[in-house]
Amino acid sequence: MSLGSIIGVDVGGTFTDVFSLDLGTGETAVAKVPTTRPDQSGGFLDGIRAAQPDMGRIRSLVHGTTAGTNALLERKGARTGVITTAGFRDVLEMRRRDRPRTWGLRGDFTPVVPRDLRLEVSERVLADGTVDQPVDLDAVRDAAKALQAQGCEAVVVLFVNAYANPVNEQAAVEALRAVWHNPHVAASSEILPEIREFERFSTTALNGYLQPEVAGYLARLETALKGGGFGGEFMIVQSNGGVMSVDTACKRPVRTALSGPSAGVIAAGYIAETAGYANLITGDMGGTSFDVSMIVGGETVVSPQTSIDFGMVVRTPMIEIATIGAGGGSIASVDAGGLLTIGPESAGSNPGPVAYGRGNTRPTVTDANIVLGRIDATRPLGKGLGALDLEAAKVAIEEHVAKPLGLGVMEAAEAIVRVANSRMAGAIRLVSIERGHDPAKFAYMPFGGGGALHAGAMIDEVGIGRALIPRFPGVTSAMGCVIADMRQDFVQTVNATLDALDLPGLADHMQTHFDEGQMVLESAGSEFASREERFELDMAYIGQTHTVSVPITVKVENGRVQAPTREAVREAFEASYRGLYGRLLKSGIRVLNLRSSVIGKRPKFDLARLAPAKDATVEAAERGSRPVFVRGQWEEARIVARLELPVGARVDGPAVLEQPDATIFVEPWLSATVDSYGNIIIEQKGEQA
Secondary structure (H helix, E strand, O other): OOOOEEEEEEEOOOEEEEEEEEOOOOOEEEEEEEOOOOOOHHHHHHHHHHHOOOHHHEEEEEEEOOHHHHHHHOOOOOOEEEEEEOOOOOHHHHOOOOOOOOOOOOOOOOOOOOHHHEEEEOOEEOOOOOEEEOOOHHHHHHHHHHHHHOOOOEEEEEOOOOOOOOHHHHHHHHHHHHHOOOOOEEEHHHHOOOOOHHHHHHHHHHHHHHHHHHHHHHHHHHHHHHHOOOOOEEEEEOOOOOEEEHHHHHHOHHHHOOHHHHHHHHHHHHHHHHHOOOOEEEEEEOOOOEEEEEEEOOEEOEEOOEEEEOOEEEOOOEEOOEEEOOOOOEEEEEOOOOOEEEEEEEOOOOOOOHHHOOOOOOOEHHHHHHHOOOOOOOOOOOOOOOOOOHHHHHHHHHHHHHHHHOOOHHHHHHHHHHHHHHHHHHHHHHHOHHHOOOHHHOEEEEEOOOHHHHHHHHHHHHOOOEEEEOOOHHHHHHHHHHHOOEEEEEEEEEEEEOOOOOHHHHHHHHHHHHHHHHHHHHHHOOOOOEEEEEEEEEEEEOOOOOOEEEEEOOOEEOOEEOOOOHHHHHHHHHHHHHHHHOOOOOOOEEEEEEEEEEEEEOOOOOHHHHOOOOOOOHHHHEEEEEEEEEOOEEEEEEEEEHHHOOOOOEEEOOEEEEEOOEEEEEOOOEEEEEOOOOOEEEEEOOOOO
């Protein structure tokens, strides 16, 4: 009897990807359908039905969403009001006095909350937590009425020093909720109880800006899913690579800012670890962007803060991901100076590349790959697409690239791909070489619909040792949704010297985080293989601005967190600091913030289930050959059905390995081998073991 299925859904700019795992039989199914705009829920439901027609059999559904990301990048969030301490209405606009361009004084910035919607009230809490002036609740209610009259859908309360004592913010929020017309009310002490006004104000304001958009989107999805017979658990991927409940996502939508890309990194880490690779560079090439991240020693790199766009700072734990506009749908053009550029503008899913025949006339990276013969125009990726228009792609490349540069169509198409490769290689160097890592000691895992087409180029451009292409590269982020653990993160400012640190008080904060995290796990109703808690302290020498994240080993016995010793904290800081900078300083030490994570480990499925069938043969996988344009000349490339290759099979380039969710291009000087899990290992010829 079947135990039902677990499904991961990743909504991208061009395609919505679905990965389905039957918990009883271990059978998998994948689907790739065009993303629908402006409402992504249409493509979401289409994708689920393509992979699992009977929604009643779905036990768990996990969603990596770009609804919040798109709302931020496109400035399409809700009209939001701010109520703040008198004298602090301009913190959001002043930022850190940075500017969009380092060189030159030009550039402007418009905050998501305009000045006339940032209202001030009388209140004051001092930095030590003393309430110097209680909040004027009548002024709060008057401000709420004024903001509602101006059409605000959400309101946030941003009081100075609320991290030290939230009492004034809590009183203001209680008064607001009694008069506000919807549940979209939040305070900075709820979203980010951490020192530094701008980061706290920015994160909270962006959370309010996203709440109506994300909550409305998820509500529509839940309604449609229930209407289709779905009755299982529904969870959302966070930017930290964990998952959370829909209720938490509606209250904390800012945590979904890098939801989809993070799921891909989680899947990549699990696949690489299983295959025996601890060091990995990931490259997610979708229709709109190219996202790069690193896994070092089996651990994803997590940052406490990121900028979604200039001035839009989100301070919440996120997997470190560098993003550039170099996706398959990125538009190629020649600028006024005669230089060929790729992106950041993208054709997305609608109208999509020229070859889709949906009205776009400007060439994209995908169009170039079609013209070069690397993508078969008669067998496009995804459902809902007919044969691609090869001739239209050639015309677009000729008009917009070949003629302006004085090149032939084929040379222009290859130039588009080479420029895209160069930009992608630059992003990889940014996260590896510029941070002291040798790419030759890392494997590279490309995924997304277009990533595997450019894997060999990254080996050449960056000097990466080898490429590791997963079994289903086009839906890796959707697979990551299935793999991701449930995770809840907390932060609390401590701001004390190590010598004066109140250790029992620190343990009390840890206990609060631990208890709240356990409550979240219990309320989720999920089954966990195990549970884990992690504690870190942001620490620095006195006088330093930037802190070091210091993992702290803490005992938890019978649900009670034991306070660490002062010496243990000192030793942990010195080990972390020496590891980063190579030496210690003779100065006092300050503890700024406590960061805690409570993780429910979800059961992982055995990747061996994805291995090729035992009776698979190379002969059965052969699909003939076709000419492919490489380095200025035509080469006859083998065409192979990738999923039908047996374990141990080797395919020398030039070759094109095709499957429903992605296409792999193997250059003439490279070779591809199938490992025991069905992954493809691409290396220089002669380097295979």
